[in-house]
Amino acid sequence: MADPDPIRANRPVLALHVPEPPYRPGDAPDFSTIAVPPAGAAPRPDPACEARETFPLVTALVRVLDEAGKAVGPWDPRLDPDTLRTMLKDMKTVRVFDDRMYRAQRQGKTSFYMKCTGEEAIAVAAAFATDRDDIHFPTYRQQGLLVSRGYPLATMMNQIYSNAGDPLKGRQLPIMYSDKAHGFFSISGNLATQYPQAVGWAMASAIKGDSRIAMGWIGDGATAEGDFHCAMTFATVYQAPVILAVVNNQWAISSFSGIAGAEQATFASRAVGYGMAGLRVDGNDALAVYAAVRWAAERARGNKGPTLVEFFTYRAEGHSTSDDPSGYRPRDEATAWPLGDPIARLKAHLVGLGEWDEARDAALDAEIDATVRAAQKESEKVGILPNQGFDNIASMFDDVYAETPWHLAEQRELSLDEAREYLGHEPK
Ligand SMILES: Cc1ncc(C[n+]2csc(CCOP(=O)(O)OP(=O)(O)O)c2C)c(N)n1
Ligand SMILES: [Mg+2]
Incomplete structure (x- = not known):
């Protein structure tokens, strides 16, 4: 409707642009418009360079593995075959773990699960590229960090089943792990909190004269949260020793990345406005992920500042x-996505090196399957979620306050009354 004010009547009517994903159910997806530069094409500046030297890389794509699985160009991290095989094993383990836990949820053994299918290279290679005592502030899609850092699979499952072996005592949503010893900060359900926490931890590390760095994680959708920008400001102002990862997997539940700004600019290019180093990386290329995180870690450790x-x-x-x-x-x-499957790409690389073959691959698959099954059996012996009843319900009030406030003490008594009624006997 035109503006009724006579002075404004001839001005164009204002309108908003509401981003819509290019394809909806029933459409044939065509990603040929996505620019996929050849592997090896992106230059690799020195990790101690000025931030602005990285700016051409925020719209490029760091890629190491070419279409034939060959490692090419300046970002090739030249990892030894044993490391590559361990990375492959960890990525496969994550996928099998995800499949089994997804099925466990469908079987009613837990209430909720989240997979990271197609994104396995990112967390696994980042775990390899950071030091064991660096701390990660992950989202719910970085289970690969725990797997690669050797966290017991059965303990992850205990958390998913909220059973008596759950170190978090059933107080977190399934998959929201936390383990200080493995440098895995508690996952928060509130999106984007990881960023200010990672920057704050990194700043504290520097203030204390420590040498450990932090890596913060966020999804494409969650970059639209204020926490993202607040963290970016602190990180760049104080040149905090932190790596800030944006996992742009194109979707935020049912919202496509355009809703968070991806139609206008790459997520990496947000680094430019903050004067921070930025890299855009093929996330389905384990070697590119490793090389980029290694580069950013070296930069952070050398007091050259943060990298997005x-x-x-x-x-x-x-x-x-x-x-x-x-x-x-x-x-x-x-399947139409142009960057391929990260596991298949790393496998092809190892095969091309003469360090892997189909027989070994099949044997590894069988081994992983047996390992994950055994972990599941062990965890389910401790218990699955529907069987977690009122046995120790009053424990939900523990570990929160040094001295329980009166109103919580009152609620604990009420919960014990309910448990007595439900169990027909005295709860533990
Ligand atoms: C502050 C906040 N807003 C909304 C939600 C609900 N929510 C949970 S996951 C999610 C999508 C996040 O997408 P993205 O950041 O791209 O991460 P991805 O799930 O793709 O890994 C939303 C909207 C939430 N948990 N916290
Ligand atoms: Mg996403």
């Missing part, structure tokens, strides 16, 4: 067990 690293990838499955992506995107989008 965008990992360009695709969320191959639903957001969580509560989601049905067929309602908002074409079913075959994941």
Whole structure:
């Protein structure tokens, strides 16, 4: 409707642009418009360079593995075959773990699960590229960090089942792990909190004269939160020793990345406005991920400041067990995605080196399957979620206050009354 004011009547009517994903269910996805530069094409500046020297890289794509699985160009980290095989094993383990836990949720053994299918290279290679005592502030899609740092699979499952072996005592949503000893900060359900926490921890590390760095994680969608920008400001002002990762998997539940600004600029290019180093990386290329994190870690350790690293990838499955992506995107989008499968690409690389073959691959798959099954059996012996009843319900009040306030003491007594009634006997 035109503006009724006569002075404004001839001005154009204002309108908003509401981003829409290019493809919806039933459409044939065509990603040929996504620029995929050849592997090896991106230059590798010195990690101690001025931030602005990285600015051409915020719109490029750091890639090491070419279409034939060969490692090419200046970002090739030249990892030895044993390390490459361990990375492959960890990535495969994450995928098998995800599949089994997804099925466990469907079988009613837990309430909720989230997979990272298609994104396995990112957390696994980042775990390899950071030091064991650096601390990660992950989201719910970096289970690969725990797997690569040797956290017991059965303990992860205990958390998912909220059973008596759950170190978090059932107080966190399944998959929201926390383990200080493995440098894995508690996952927060509130998106984007990881960024200010990582920057704050990194600043504290510097203030204390420590040498450990932090790595913060966020999804494409969550970059739209204020916490992202607040963390970027602190990180750049104080040149905090932190790596800030954006996992751009194209989707935030059913919202596509355009809703968070991806139509206008790459996520990595946000580094430019802050005067921070930035890299845009093929997230389905384990070697590129490793090289980029290693570069940013070296920069942070040398007091050269933070780096924003965008990992360009695709969320191959639903957001969580509560989601049905067929309602908002074409079913075959994941297979049309141009960057391929990260596990298949690393495998092809090892085969090309003469360090891997189909027989070894099949043997590894069988070994991983047996390991994950054994962990599941061990964890389910301790218990699955529906069987966690009122036995120790009053413990939900423990570990919060040094001295329980009167109102919580009152609630604890009430919960014990309910438990007595439910159990027909005295609860533990
Ligand atoms: C502050 C906040 N807003 C909204 C939500 C609900 N929520 C949970 S996950 C999610 C999507 C996040 O997408 P993205 O950041 O791209 O990460 P991804 O799930 O793709 O890894 C939303 C909106 C939340 N948990 N916290
Ligand atoms: Mg996302």
